[in-house]
Amino acid sequence: MADGRSHARQKLAYLSWLVPGLGHVLAGAWTRGLGIALAMATMYGLAVFTAAQRARFPEQVYGISAQVLRQLTVLSAGTLLILWVLYRAWARRWEHDELARRAGRLGFLAVAIAVLTLAGPRMLLMTLPPEAERQLYGSVLVAMAGVLAGMWLWNGLDATRLARTGVRAGSWDGFIALVLVGTLILGTRIVGIDLPKAIREYREAGRILADIVWPWRAAFDYRETELRATAKVQAPCPPGESGPPPNEPKEGEPWVVVTPTCGELSVRDTKGKLTYGTLLHIRGGGFVPGKKVKIKWENPIGNEFTPRGVGPTEIEVGPDGTFTTELYIPDVVIPEFAQGPQIHKLHVVQPGALQFTGKLSREMKLALQAMLESIMIGFMATFAGMLLAFPLSFLAARNLMTSLRTTAQGLVGGVFGFAGGAWLGYRIAQALSQAVGGLERAPVTVALIHLVFVLGSAVLGFRWLSRQLDRWSERWPAWLVDGVRYAGFAAMGAAIGWVLGLGYAHGILAIAWDPEDVQRAAPGIARVGAALGALAFGVLAYRWGRHRPVPIGKLIYASTRLVLNVIRSIEPLIWGLVGVVWVGLGPFAGFIALTIHTVAALGKLYSEAIESIHPGPIEAVQSTGATRLQTIMFAVVPQVLPQFTAFSLYRWDINVRMSTIIGLVGGGGIGFLLIQWIRQVQYEHAGLAVWLIAITVSVLDFVSASIRKRLV
Amino acid sequence: MLRVENLTKVYENGTVALRNVSFTVEDGEFLVIIGLSGSGKSTLLRLINRLIEPTEGRIFWNDIDITALNETELRRVRREIGFVFQEFNLVERLPVLTNVMMGRLGYLNPWWSLFYYFPTSVQQQALAALEKVGLRDKAYNRASDLSGGQKQRVGIARALMQDPKLLLADEPVASLDPVLAHSIMGYLEQLNQERGITILCSLHYLDLVQRYATKVIGLREGRLVYEGTGEDIRHMTDEEFKQIYGEEARRLGA
Numbered sequence: 001m002a003d004g005r006s007h008a009r010q011k012l013a014y015l016s017w018l019v020p021g022l023g024h025v026l027a028g029a030w031t032r033g034l035g036i037a038l039a040m041a042t043m044y045g046l047a048v049f050t051a052a053q054r055a056r057f058p059e060q061v062y063g064i065s066a067q068v069l070r071q072l073t074v075l076s077a078g079t080l081l082i083l084w085v086l087y088r089a090w091a092r093r094w095e096h097d098e099l100a101r102r103a104g105r106l107g108f109l110a111v112a113i114a115v116l117t118l119a120g121p122r123m124l125l126m127t128l129p130p131e132a133e134r135q136l137y138g139s140v141l142v143a144m145a146g147v148l149a150g151m152w153l154w155n156g157l158d159a160t161r162l163a164r165t166g167v168r169a170g171s172w173d174g175f176i177a178l179v180l181v182g183t184l185i186l187g188t189r190i191v192g193i194d195l196p197k198a199i200r201e202y203r204e205a206g207r208i209l210a211d212i213v214w215p216w217r218a219a220f221d222y223r224e225t226e227l228r229a230t231a232k233v234q235a236p237c238p239p240g241e242s243g244p245p246p247n248e249p250k251e252g253e254p255w256v257v258v259t260p261t262c263g264e265l266s267v268r269d270t271k272g273k274l275t276y277g278t279l280l281h282i283r284g285g286g287f288v289p290g291k292k293v294k295i296k297w298e299n300p301i302g303n304e305f306t307p308r309g310v311g312p313t314e315i316e317v318g319p320d321g322t323f324t325t326e327l328y329i330p331d332v333v334i335p336e337f338a339q340g341p342q343i344h345k346l347h348v349v350q351p352g353a354l355q356f357t358g359k360l361s362r363e364m365k366l367a368l369q370a371m372l373e374s375i376m377i378g379f380m381a382t383f384a385g386m387l388l389a390f391p392l393s394f395l396a397a398r399n400l401m402t403s404l405r406t407t408a409q410g411l412v413g414g415v416f417g418f419a420g421g422a423w424l425g426y427r428i429a430q431a432l433s434q435a436v437g438g439l440e441r442a443p444v445t446v447a448l449i450h451l452v453f454v455l456g457s458a459v460l461g462f463r464w465l466s467r468q469l470d471r472w473s474e475r476w477p478a479w480l481v482d483g484v485r486y487a488g489f490a491a492m493g494a495a496i497g498w499v500l501g502l503g504y505a506h507g508i509l510a511i512a513w514d515p516e517d518v519q520r521a522a523p524g525i526a527r528v529g530a531a532l533g534a535l536a537f538g539v540l541a542y543r544w545g546r547h548r549p550v551p552i553g554k555l556i557y558a559s560t561r562l563v564l565n566v567i568r569s570i571e572p573l574i575w576g577l578v579g580v581v582w583v584g585l586g587p588f589a590g591f592i593a594l595t596i597h598t599v600a601a602l603g604k605l606y607s608e609a610i611e612s613i614h615p616g617p618i619e620a621v622q623s624t625g626a627t628r629l630q631t632i633m634f635a636v637v638p639q640v641l642p643q644f645t646a647f648s649l650y651r652w653d654i655n656v657r658m659s660t661i662i663g664l665v666g667g668g669g670i671g672f673l674l675i676q677w678i679r680q681v682q683y684e685h686a687g688l689a690v691w692l693i694a695i696t697v698s699v700l701d702f703v704s705a706s707i708r709k710r711l712v
Numbered sequence: 713m714l715r716v717e718n719l720t721k722v723y724e725n726g727t728v729a730l731r732n733v734s735f736t737v738e739d740g741e742f743l744v745i746i747g748l749s750g751s752g753k754s755t756l757l758r759l760i761n762r763l764i765e766p767t768e769g770r771i772f773w774n775d776i777d778i779t780a781l782n783e784t785e786l787r788r789v790r791r792e793i794g795f796v797f798q799e800f801n802l803v804e805r806l807p808v809l810t811n812v813m814m815g816r817l818g819y820l821n822p823w824w825s826l827f828y829y830f831p832t833s834v835q836q837q838a839l840a841a842l843e844k845v846g847l848r849d850k851a852y853n854r855a856s857d858l859s860g861g862q863k864q865r866v867g868i869a870r871a872l873m874q875d876p877k878l879l880l881a882d883e884p885v886a887s888l889d890p891v892l893a894h895s896i897m898g899y900l901e902q903l904n905q906e907r908g909i910t911i912l913c914s915l916h917y918l919d920l921v922q923r924y925a926t927k928v929i930g931l932r933e934g935r936l937v938y939e940g941t942g943e944d945i946r947h948m949t950d951e952e953f954k955q956i957y958g959e960e961a962r963r964l965g966a
Contacts, residue, residue, distance in 0.1 A: 616801035625791035625818025
């Protein structure tokens with residue numbers, strides 16, 4: 001009977017041919033059916049979403065692409081089914097030949113893929129009008145239809161197997177392969193992978209890569225020098241004389257000799273026709289061989305120009321550094337008042353030789369400065385993080401905290417002592433702050449006063465009242481102790497419930513409600529929350545009774561861990577944004593970001609080091625009558641110190657690396673420069689920054705690794 | 713006088729380590745606890761100075777109920793109860809001298825520990841204690857440099873620093889070879905006889921039990937199954953011993 005029913009039930013699996021996964025679920029293969037249904041639904045949704053992304057307004061095209069995908073899938077599935085039947089026929093024919101069956105299976109796959117690929121575009125055209133095709137990624141639709149059809153087929157065959165044999169388990173290989181293929185197709189489209197473009201335009205990358213890979217020319221200053229030689233020419237020749245004495249060739253420096261040293265200017269008439277003046281023979285030497293020299297003319301009032309139409313003005317220098325050329329004295333406009341012979345100058349100029357000065361460029365200096373800033377951000381953040389993480393890690397160590405228990409009345413006393421002490425300390429700190437001039441005048445003093453008084457007075461209140469309540473409760477009658485415990489717990493619960501109620505109103509209700517309605521309802525909800533909280537804590541107070549200790553250590557442990565985990569799961573770059581808003585652009589913001597993250601990360605690592613220590617010494621120190629502090633100092637700290645050091649070094653290493661990019665969000669350091677230079681398209685300078693980062697990080701990596709190796 | 717009344721310990725995982733155990737120990741006695749591994753010997757010793765909390769029952773030490781003390785009072789009682797461990801439980805990275813001085817922590821202001829500071833008088837006392845166990849020259853070595861027997865002597869010196877009235881020793885010689893075992897037990901006997909320190913010691917070896925005990929209790933699966941004087945046990949044959957102790961019992965050096 002039971003057999004018959006389960007048999008009928010297992011036949012339900014055939015329903016999966018209609019709705020993928022449904023039959024599996026009905027036949028009892030829950031996870032299998034749900035897995036299939038979920039995977040196919042996800043694939044279908046993603047395919048529709050991706051195909052519609054080409055359209056300008058995808059919302060309108062989702063419908064079309066969904067419909068097209070459905071029709072395509074049916075077509076593909078039909079094709080695949082026909083091929084599958086053909087394959088089965090083939091397989092039956094060669095039932096006893098293993099090799100032929102295998103070849104048949106591979107052949108089925110190859111033919112199926114080929115048919116779908118070839119018939120795909122045709123199928124696409126059958127399912128939608130050409131103008132709609134331009135709206136969609138047709139190839140994605142076709143390929144995904146093939147994949148979905150394959151999944152559907154696999155699901156049907158699996159259901160058939162289930163219906164026949166009743167075996168619920170089985171290989172997922174084929175299905176996973178199909179999901180993988182589908183994901184690859186969608187991924188290619190969504191990521192926009194375009195290999196042809198990458199190959200076609202490789203030169204673009206080459207241009208900036210060269211700058212980034214070898215930026216060292218930008219690291220230094222250069223002086224651009226030009227070689228220059230000058231000869232004097234008088235025009236016209238003074239009567240009876242032959243002009244200024246000619247130059248002599250000189251060794252070791254550029255020279256030029258012009259003959260004759262005086263003559264007539266060329267003249268350009270009003271029509272622009274040039275009448276040549278005296279022809280000058282020019283010889284020069286002492287220039288850089290193989291490069292060109294330029295000839296310039298300087299008129300008597302000191303204007304330099306390149307003479308035109310009177311001969312060559314750019315001359316190749318010979319291998320021995322000399323050249324010869326000829327030039328007519330150019331036409332020079334002489335002012336009316338300048339009468340008689342005038343001295344002109346002929347310059348021979350060889351420009352463009354860059355001279356290495358050996359000095360660092362401005363950018364290099366900036367980069368070095370910023371690098372130092374980064375290293376210091378990393379170092380300071382590690383140091384501050386260590387200081388803060390050290391005490392926290394003891395609270396987050398399970399082995400130390402689980403044994404920490406308190407009586408219920410001690411807990412009540414502690415909480416109220418803490419709250420009362422904090423309030424009192426706050427009032428005192430307020431008064432003192434006014435006396436020193438307030439937050440504007442003396443911010444650090446005020447902050448310190450608050451820290452010392454609020455925290456100190458809270459801790460004192462905590463210790464005093466928790467001890468007093470413990471002591472009093474020994475002398476008090478039972479009803480009074482019970483009363484204090486219930487009242488205290490109820491008050492704590494009410495406070496927590498109040499806050500949770502407000503949070504619910506302003507956090508969750510406010511998402512959907514009108515702000516005014518929230519405002520009106522919030523106090524009521526908070527009151528309900530307080531009542532519920534008081535009730536819940538009242539139950540706790542009953543459970544923990546008069547003598548049973550409260551596992552306060554476990555509570556502290558769990559909440560410290562929770563806070564550390566939340567802080568740690570937020571990236572330093574995001575803390576950097578917070579820091580920038582808090583204290584403005586610059587290294588201090590980066591320091592704050594890294595410190596926050598370091599505290600959380602080191603707190604976890606430290607506490608795990610503490611959890612892994614040998615418990616024997618703790619027992620030994622405890623049994624001498626030592627206090628908790630003494631136990632930690634003598635039994636825990638010596639055991640964890642090497643690991644703490646190793647973790648801190650490791651963190652320093654990470655922090656310096658992080659500090660190089662914390663500047664991307666404005667946190668100072670070299671990242672700040674890097675992002676600026678990249679935005680200004682100064683890739684050579686960006687390359688300098690990249691190099692400095694790489695050098696620093698690898699040196700630090702090496703150093704910290706070798707120190708750690710020695711420690712552990 | 714130590715009086716244990718109806719002591720029961722159930723661990724959080726449900727293991728019942730001790731069931732309703734009661735006995736008394738007079739001052740100056742050398743009580744040996746025998747029993748198989750897992751019979752509750754370590755649990756019993758650790759309950760006495762409340763390294764672990766009892767589930768039920770009471771422990772009276774000179775008519776003070778140890779189980780009812782708050783943390784401060786407990787620390788004051790612990791000062792008078794030394795503890796010697798099978799695995800020595802020294803802090804290996806600290807010098808021998810510091811390990812010994814740690815025995816005095818219960819008498820010092822806790823804030824000094826932040827600086828690892830000990831008064832000179834404590835240092836002198838520690839050196840004297842080391843002298844007593846013959847390790848004066850090892851005072852400035854790291855504890856990890858010592859051999860097993862030396863470590864246990866440091867453990868005893870540490871317990872001595874407490875000026876204990878009661879000394880709990882949890883299989884103090886189980887990790888040591890026979891010769892060392894006798895020398896360690898010798899120290900304990902000396903303390904028992906010269907200073908009148910009451911000693912509770914768990915042991916594995918019959919001849920050690922016969923040689924040193926003035927009183928013996930036997931535990932089996934957490935129950936008290938044997939109670940006798942040193943005389944009783946010295947007349948006991950191996951067969952009787954095995955009955956309470958189990959088949960694993962053997963003689964040291966046999």
